[in-house]
Amino acid sequence: MGFSSWGRLLGGLRHSMNLGGTPRRRRVGSSITTEPLALETRLLPAATPIGAPVLVDAPADGDVNTVERDNQSIAADAAGNFVVTWHQETSDGINVMARRFHADGTPAGEAFVVNTSSVSDQRLPAVAMNASGSFVIVWESGDDGPRRDIFARRYDADGTALGSEFRVHADVDDLRLNPEVALSEDGSFAITWARHDLPSSNIDLFVRRYDSTGVPLGNELEVVSDVNQQSPEIASTPDGGYILVWADLFQLHGQRFDADGEEIGGRFAIGTTNFAESPAIAVDTDGGFLVAWQGTTEFTFDYKHIYAQRFTAEGVADGDQFLVNSNPTVNREWAPAVAVTVDGNFVISWTGENPHFSYRDVFARTFNADGVPLEDAFRVNPASAGDQRFGYVAMTPTGDFVVNWADGAEGDLYVQRYVLNFAPSDIVLSSNSIPENSPAGSVVGALSATDLGLGDTFVFELVSGDGDTGNGAFEIVGSELRTTASFDYESQSNYSIRVRATDLAGATVEKVLTVDVANVAETPEITLSNNSVDENLPRKTVVGVLGLTDAPDGPLKFRLVRGEGASGNGRFRISGNQLVTKSRLDAEQQSSYTVRIQVTDAQGNVTVQVFEIEVGDVNEPVTRLKFERASFAENMPAGTVAGTLQAIDPDADDSWTYELVSGTGDGDNDLFTIVGDEIQTAAELDYETKSHYSVRVRVTDSEGESVEKRLTIRIANVNEQPTAIALSNSTAGVNQKAGTVIGQLSVLDPDRNERFQFSLVPGAADNSLFQVQGRNLKTNVMFDAPAIFPVRLRVTDKDGLWFEDDFSITVE
Known part of the structure; x- marks a missing residue:
């Protein structure tokens, strides 16, 4: 018959403490109300509080929750439901109380009295719960005298008592202290306690085993009988055995037992600290276990801290002892409790006391299965003044755990739920x-x-x-x-x-x-790595590489074939597995072609597919510049269009810009401007001054390709009116015969090489006395006396434009 207890295997441990070798009966006062201990900085969010602390039970008026060193205990089942037990002082005496809670922290009923007899004081309970939720509570019964007994009571998962309380031992003499219990999954359990043989100072340890119905499996067994054994702790192992640890004159020891209660090997030492007390133990599912205790490396009672050591399932130390709180903020740490998960991760709780013993707080720290801290120590109770102490812990397989503690100032009991978080792996x-x-x-x-x-x-x-x-x-x-x-x-x-x-x-x-x-079986398809080729590339340019999807192993044979979609076959050919051009392609002439390709695979399967080949339009430079001259004559105002420019470019849809540029033939650039594609005059031009002009023009396409050309601009001559008449001589002699030449006529005219006709203009002048023949002005009469005669002459060009002027002829 084996003993395992979820409350012990996975948490819910309690312990006792005995100072100076005397039996534990000391009550701690509850009048301390000073500043609480500071919360240490957290390293990782390994233990995360779930909600606020839950009040387990507050004493009614007139009642007192008497807080001794082991006044409360806690245990949990596999679902996270838990039970808290404590002793409570009333006017009728001291009774053992308990209350069940759901996994979410809500009460599963009211607090209830565990003991059925109140003849004497019932105190210092301990509880163990298995995975299904059944639990057993043990406690001390008796007054402050030479006799005290150990009692127990069983409960099912609903909190229903399975019978009345029963005395664990047969002998009713002596003083029995510090009961602890381990509960197996099948309901069997083992109880341990210390017996003080008065009036001697000997304290021995006992164990008694029970089956799942509460029937004893033999008599009580004295397992340790040295001089001063105390503070026993018991925990079941996965193989049905159990482990007992205890304090012997401030040194810790342990003993392993098999499922029949027989010793396995000899005793083993735990830790090397001085004044080691109050051991707590927890076992993981592999049988490895952890023991925590209070002790010191100095030779003093005043400066104690919490230590722990890990052991293999064979009881061999798995590393040295280690200080649980590596950065303590208090001088005295005591009352440790420990719980483990199914994977060996563990949490240790304890009470910390300031240097002047004026206030206390409950602390905890979590570790992974290798004993590496997951975070710094943290305070469990809220930051409130008072005497917070005796923290005990129970853990579920998932890593959730519950810590309970007592408020010594108010007489209240609290629990705080946590989730033990680990990084995903x-x-x-x-x-x-x-x-x-x-x-x-x-x-x-x-x-x-x-x-x-x-x-x-x-x-x-x-x-x-x-x-x-x-x-x-x-x-x-x-x-x-x-x-x-x-x-x-x-x-x-x-x-x-x-x-x-x-x-x-x-x-x-x-x-x-x-x-x-x-890969999914698909209808084979011919693939072409590329289906476009730029224009103007030389023949044999590779368009793309041919392939066949889901083709069997072996060669592929491609060829161009006739049929629908083969209109462009003549511009291409196949070389191996490449489609290549047969000649240069011109996008302006045709922008796309369709080809029909057939492939035969190694098994003779034939696939035919049509592809469209796009011809990329590549920018081509302007080949020449054309100038369309306008009808343009001299004397036209600035801004007159002299002609229109036109770019000759294979890319008919391109755009162009025109400009006058320096270079050969730019001599008359300053006399012209370019507006859009028109050459316009920048000044009024005169044919007689210059009949043709030279300019240099550049045309540039949208891609920056350009060509330059020297252009000659010719202007048409325009007939212009004569502007003056000149007479070489205006004097005639007296008595000269008629027809005598007076002088020769000449004309001023902008037009060179013009032909003119001179004539006398009828009117008031003495024109009748003279005549014009050709370019000569002659007399028409013989003058017999000196005189001055006015005449008016006209010159007319070949286009009928004329000019008139007045002259005076002097006869001498």
Whole structure:
């Protein structure tokens, strides 16, 4: 018959303390009300409080929760439900009380009295609970005298008492102290206690085993009978045995027992501290165990701290003892309690007292299965003045744990629930394969994280880092990994992604996952690596490489064939597995061609497919500049259009800019401007001054390609009115015969090489006395006396433009 107790195996431990070797009967006063201890800085959110502290029980008026060193105990089941027991002083005496709680911290009923007899004081209870929720409570019964007994009572998971209380031992003499209990999963249990043989100072340790119905399995067994043994603690092991630890004159010892209660090996020492007291023990599911105690490396009672040591299932020390609180803020730490998870992670609680013993607080610290602290020590009770003490702890398999303590100032009992958070250690994808051609948004698989904090929830995200090359092809929705595109096995057969999982406390783990693309049987298709080619490239230019999807192993034979879509075959040919051009292509002439290609695979299967080949339009430089002259004559105002420019360019849809530039033939650039595609005059031009002009023009296309040309601009001559008449001589002689030439006529005219006709203008002048022949002005009469005669002459050019002027002829 083996003994295992969820309250002992997974937490819910209590311990006792005996100073100076005397039996434990000391009551601690409750009048201390000074400043509380400071909360130490937390390293990691390993232990996270769940809600506020819960009041277990407050004494009614006139009652007192008498707080002795072991006045309360706590144990939990596998679901997280827990029970708290304590002794309570009333006007009728001291009774053992208990109250059950649900896993969420809400009470599962009122507090109830455990003991059925109140003849004497009932005090210092201890409780053990198994995974199903059944529990056993043990306690001391008796007054402050030479006799005290140990009693127990069994309960089912609903809190129903399974019979009345019963005395554990047969002998009713002597003083029995410090009962502890270990409960197995099948309901069997073992109880240990210390017996003080009065009037001697000998204190011996006993154990008695019971089956699941409460029937004793033999008599009580004296297991340790040295001079001064005290503060026994018991815990069951996975193989049905149990481990007993105790204090012997301030040195700690332990003994392992098998399922039949027989010793396994000899006693083993625990720790090396001085004044070691109050051991607490917890066993993990592999049988390894941890012992915590209060002690000092000095030779003094005043400066004690909490130490612990880990052991293998064989009882061999697994490393040296270690100081639980490496940075204590108090001079005295005592009353440790310890609980473990199924994986060996553990929590230790204790009471810390300031240097002047004026106030106390309850502290705790969590460790992983290797004994590495998960965080700094932290205060359990709120930051309130008073005497907070005697913290005991129970833990569930998931890592949730509960600490209870007593408020010595108010006589109240409290519990605080915690979740023991661990960083997730792994990420798992339920499926790492997706068929090719699945639509975007397809679910690859569900993500999950491995975490010692069972029941934790996680946020998953894709993150940057090694192995993130495929992140862009996926998204995470909730815990589902989904695609953001349709995958092609032939293009890429797998993707690498980097995923991070974050738990509720912010702890993370990252992992690189590989998603495989599953090949799906598809109708073979001819592939062409590229379906466009730029114009003007030389013949034999490679358009693209041909291939065949889902082709059997072996060679492929491609050729151009007749049929629908073969209109462009004549401009291309196939060289091996390449489609190449047969001549230069011109996008302006034809921008695309269709070709019909056939492939025969190694098994003789034939596939035919039509492709459209795009001809890329490449910018071609302007080849020349054309000038269309306008009808343009001299004397036109500035801004007159002299002609229109035109770029001769293979790219008919291109755009061009024109400008006058320096260079050969730019001599008359200053006399012209270019507006758009027109050459315009910048001044009024005169044919007689210059009949043709030279300019240099550049035309540039949209890609910056340009050509320059020297242009000659010619202007047309315009007939202009004569501007003056000149007479070489205006004097005639007296008595000269008629017809005598007086002088020759000449004309001023802007037009060179003009022909003119001179005549006398009829009117008031003495024109009748003279005549004009050709360019000569002659007399028409013989003058017999000197005189002056006015005449008016006209000159007319070949186009009928004329000019008149008055002259005076003097006869002498």
